[in-house]
Amino acid sequence: MRDLDLEIRTGDVLVLLGRSGSGKTTTLKLINALVRAGRGSVATLGRDVAAWEPHELRRRIGYVIQDVGLFPHVDVLRNVTVVPELLGWDAARRQARARELLALVGLPADEFARRRPRELSGGQRQRVGIARALAADPPLLLLDEPFGALDPLTRGDLQREFRDLAARLGKTVVFVTHDVREAVRIGSRIALLSAGRLVFDGAPDAFRAAEHPEVRAFARMLDA
Amino acid sequence: MSLWAFYAAHAGEAAGLLWQHLVLVGVSTAVAVAIGVPTGIWLTRRPAASGPVLGLANVFQTIPSLALFGFLIPLPLLGGIGARTAIVALIVYALLPVIRTTWTGIRGVDPAVREAALGMGMTDGQLLWRVELPLAASVMLAGIRVAVVTSVGTATIAAAIGAGGLGSYIFRGVATVDDTLIVAGAVPAALLALGLDGLLGWVERRAAR
Numbered sequence: 001m002r003d004l005d006l007e008i009r010t011g012d013v014l015v016l017l018g019r020s021g022s023g024k025t026t027t028l029k030l031i032n033a034l035v036r037a038g039r040g041s042v043a044t045l046g047r048d049v050a051a052w053e054p055h056e057l058r059r060r061i062g063y064v065i066q067d068v069g070l071f072p073h074v075d076v077l078r079n080v081t082v083v084p085e086l087l088g089w090d091a092a093r094r095q096a097r098a099r100e101l102l103a104l105v106g107l108p109a110d111e112f113a114r115r116r117p118r119e120l121s122g123g124q125r126q127r128v129g130i131a132r133a134l135a136a137d138p139p140l141l142l143l144d145e146p147f148g149a150l151d152p153l154t155r156g157d158l159q160r161e162f163r164d165l166a167a168r169l170g171k172t173v174v175f176v177t178h179d180v181r182e183a184v185r186i187g188s189r190i191a192l193l194s195a196g197r198l199v200f201d202g203a204p205d206a207f208r209a210a211e212h213p214e215v216r217a218f219a220r221m222l223d224a
Numbered sequence: 225m226s227l228w229a230f231y232a233a234h235a236g237e238a239a240g241l242l243w244q245h246l247v248l249v250g251v252s253t254a255v256a257v258a259i260g261v262p263t264g265i266w267l268t269r270r271p272a273a274s275g276p277v278l279g280l281a282n283v284f285q286t287i288p289s290l291a292l293f294g295f296l297i298p299l300p301l302l303g304g305i306g307a308r309t310a311i312v313a314l315i316v317y318a319l320l321p322v323i324r325t326t327w328t329g330i331r332g333v334d335p336a337v338r339e340a341a342l343g344m345g346m347t348d349g350q351l352l353w354r355v356e357l358p359l360a361a362s363v364m365l366a367g368i369r370v371a372v373v374t375s376v377g378t379a380t381i382a383a384a385i386g387a388g389g390l391g392s393y394i395f396r397g398v399a400t401v402d403d404t405l406i407v408a409g410a411v412p413a414a415l416l417a418l419g420l421d422g423l424l425g426w427v428e429r430r431a432a433r
Contacts, residue, residue: 032343034339034342034343054345055345055346055347056345057345058342058343058344058345059344059345060345063340063343063344065336065339065340065343066336067334067336068336068340069334069336069337069338069339069340069341070337070340071337071340071341071355071359072334072337072359073358073359082341082344082346083344083345086344086345086346086350129340132344142343
């Protein structure tokens with residue numbers, strides 16, 4: 001990463017777009033200290049990342065990855081309430097929160113709470129992944145190609161639902177993808193990375209109109 | 225003399241040897257687990273050390289058991305004649321399967337699960353206790369099972385250095401060319417191995433659920 005200067009404001013739904021290896025995931029992981037900056041500084045939730053205890057910081061941020069990473073040895077309910085458990089919520093509060101979240105992502109608790117991850121479809125797993133990220137009501141959500149492994153129809157459903165959910169809950173979102181259609185569908189703001197540099201940062205409409213060759217390369221796929 | 229008549233005549237002695245055998249296997253396995261599991265966990269945190277440490281454990285594994293017993297006898301503290309030396313040798317043999325399966329079990333945890341756990345704010349200790357060890361448990365138990373079953377067999381040789389156990393009958397039988405004595409030691413040792421194998425297999429299947 002070079003010369004990266006990016007300020008994410010409360011309420012932004014920022015999509016980090018770019019080819020494989022462009023630095024999107026690295027940028028995302030700088031925010032929650034899964035990657036440390038060699039030079040330069042990163043501030044998250046108003047404090048320098050170096051000043052945070054990493055696990056304290058991460059408990060305040062929802063995190064969703066492409067392979068979901070649900071814990072296979074516990075049921076959906078326990079998976080959803082991992083962060084509340086780490087934060088020491090009591091069982092009744094965790095349970096109530098899990099029911100609320102599962103309903104929010106379209107998986108009624110009565111039917112799904114006791115299932116193991118292996119008993120879910122790919123789309124259902126990622127719904128649980130999103131519920132889990134929202135569990136402790138974090139102000140910020142980080143998503144790394146969350147819908148990349150899903151079939152096109154399921155992906156479309158989840159994109160729409162996620163966009164509406166994030167808007168309704170007023171979350172600040174940083175969303176990594178290499179899919180430009182997904183970027184314009186989800187983002188209120190698009191940041192395009194190319195070979196570790198930021199080459200565009202602006203609204204989806206401005207993105208379509210921008211002149212930079214890498215932006216043009218991506219924007220062409222919107223018309224195809 | 226038939227086997228039954230032999231046991232009828234020597235019930236107390238046979239039970240004593242069986243008990244000695246169980247103590248040799250039980251104590252050595254317990255110590256091997258107490259050393260091997262933390263070592264295996266440590267290796268997953270220090271990948272650079274895993275090659276040399278697993279290699280060393282492998283080398284110990286290849287020493288013929290009778291030779292290892294012999295090597296240990298002259299050593300101060302660890303050696304001498306008797307059960308202590310035998311237990312040290314059995315620990316050495318049990319370490320490799322325990323360390324290796326602990327390491328393999330933890331390394332086998334899906335990287336996405338580990339990333340999610342860390343990304344949600346688990347500390348390394350929480351990752352270990354809440355995620356990695358539960359997921360590695362059935363693999364680790366398989367290693368302990370291998371360690372137990374092999375040490376039931378190896379422990380019969382411990383009688384050669386005066387550690388007692390069911391091997392006493394076997395060695396005595398070999399020395400006096402008495403088949404009944406050999407069988408009187410070998411059959412319960414084999415049954416013990418099978419029984420413990422079955423029991424630990426059952427525990428392992430329960431853990432896998």
